[in-house]
Amino acid sequence: MKKKNGILYELNKNKVKFLMIMPAVLYFFIMCYVPMTGIVLAFKNYTYTGGIFKSPWVGFNNFKFFFNSGKAFLVTKNTILYNIAFLIINNFLQITVAIILSELAGKCFKKISQSLMFLPYFISWVVVGAFIYNLFNYEFGAVNTLLNSMGMEPIDVYSNPSAWKYILVAVSAWKWVGYGSVLYLAAILGIDSEIYEAADIDGANIFKKIWHITLPSLKPTVIILLLLSLGNIMKGDFQMFYQVVGNNGLVLDATDVIDTYVVRSLMDLQEFGMTAAAGLYQSVLSLFIILGANKLIKIIDNDYALF
């Protein structure tokens, strides 16, 4: 007789379900778990002839460049702070936009505005970088040309570190609001309409309904999305920082994130071991952050935790 809780019994009982989950499992195995062996590179001196596995070990040597420079703290701090700012501001805007869109009556206007907001998502950062350069270029930029024509003093954005904090946050919001609001809109549409009807009968106005029904119903979605993006909090959006800011030494203290710092240091050196080390540093910190956040949520409300 088979054991009721043996693995074979389990496989046999739910074979259709296991079959259905197979592609996803295979995908993650091949695309995520197998490449993870590449982590060993972080501790090796990579050569083409040796490849990943036969190159010589060098211990923690590959990590040194990151900490020797004295910039490790700065860039780590920048990365985390920028990502937190993006997280809060983008989510706030996305939820606001989603609620407004869901309450809008005109179907045509709704569709058009949604598409327009979604559009930036498809524009590559390289192009966005060109936009920014042509906006803020001191001599020929659109902003300064406008200021000149109005008889005002031109502004010098490229040597003003504090300006970039706002530019980066604004650009990030511009790019992601449309995309994120679609997710929230889907969640809002999933809310039981009977609740709203009941509220109508009770005489609730639109703001009351948003405050007492929509927002509480969105809470689980918000938490899930927050938790998922926390996993990336150590990863600066490289394309964005690199393309929008460029190699501008004057503003680096305000704009340098781990990814751009690593690329700048290692671009000419092509030390794969050292880049792998930087990636590992980010991943390990991310792991701790996401574990910690999940634990915290578990303490507050067990139902919302990821795992």
Place this chain on the structure above:
Amino acid sequence: MRKVRAICLVMAMLMLFSAILAGCGQEKPAAGDDNKQVASQSPTPASNSDNSQKEEKIDISKEVTLKMYLLGDMAKDFNLVYGELNKMLKEDINATVEVSFMGWGDYTQKYPLVFASGDDFDLIYTANWAFYNSQATKGGFLEITKDMLKKYAPRTYESMYEEAWEQAKVNGKVYMLPMNYKELNAYVYMVRGDLMAKYGISEIKNQDDFEKYLDAVAKNEKHLIPLDIGSDMDFDTLLRFEVLAPQNLDYLEPQQLNHFFNLADKSSGKIVNIIETPEFLEFAKKMKEWKDKGYWSKSALVNKVSSKESFINGKSASAIMNLSTANGTYTSVVASHPEWDVKVFDGMNGKGIPIKPYIQNGMGINANSKNPERALMFLDLVKNEQRYADLVTYGIKGVHYDLTPEGYVVPLENSANYPIDGNCNWGWRDDRLFRQVQGGIPNYNEIRSNWEKVALTHPVQNFTFDDSKVKNEVATVTNLWKTDFKVVVLGFTNDPEAEVAKLIEKYKTAGNDAIIAEQQAQIDAYLNSLK
């Protein structure tokens, strides 16, 4: 709470899916879509039936396509010229070449990628400044031996300068065919004669005259940037004129380390850490002044266009480049904008002019190449046959150039579509086949002969730095070169004295002293080994 769970799950799946899709989108271009090349097998062992060429028992019966990477931007008529080349190659060695360009803006990113991706291209431009050493030590290039040359490139074997071969050695092995051409590494100003006449500047003999010119342009020509420097390629050219040349200093490769040696002091190879010298401080002050006067853009730090390109496009009033680049540029600019009356002036003041190492230009063969034999045969042709060299250097005769009876090249109208000597043909340049341009810079010979009289060589030029012991320091110092050093060199400082002191401090923290100690030890050992 069931509902909450369900929504959670749906959202999680959604996010994962979008992550997967995003991942796909980003990875595709990196993986390379360059596998268009028809798989070509290595030639079968030589069969003696082919006796069209008596000595060579090389079987070329199988047609191959050689895939070649060059640096720079593809000229308009490039494919036209190479179509012509392919016809000749097909006839001679039953091969064609398929060329891809890596642009100046991003070759530093693409170059290592084509090796790391395991691409099976055959030929690639390489040089001591373009990854030769780093890719050679990583095993990216095929080793080239004299036996191979004897067999597949016999004429190159005969004509090659022995010093060039020696210079190309990395750990005793050669991985490239260096150019066979003596090149002077010295720079000229290119300016607009019409503006000079307008503001009464008759000649530019030195930096002071150049400053007058920049000043006149900055004050009166608001639509022009006087000198559009700032890209990673040329932000340090003024440093050369102001600080390096007067002291006979030259860069130790790699340039990013910012270490220099004295060309005139042949007995020693003492490293000069330029930022700690008083001359550098003076320079930093001067550059701040120049920047404040608007000689270059206030956005220069994020500039991605070289001064040359900007000049050609009519956005700026001057450019700095080396003599041979200037010669090609001059010809095409005179053709497209004769009203500018472009003029070229010597910027070196007769000092600090090095003869470039031969490995300043060269061609390497990929270690993964399936047809290294045919690649060598191709190089043998372009390095030794005048008709090949003429074609790839000057274009199609009658379309892009013509020859005078004395053998001077006369650029024709279409020359701009295939700039003379401007199509990354430098890797196989050869003294014997190189022609002078008629209608190039009028004072070309004057400048060149002035330089030749005082040009210097130094054994350290051929020294290659093995950075394996100080890699971490090299990484941090490289970072400084592109950021803090660049900021000071381009004059974006408020208080040069304080900021130069800060820069020195930053270099110290980054571990520059350890690099200098290691590099100096290696240089001394190298110089001793030559004695």
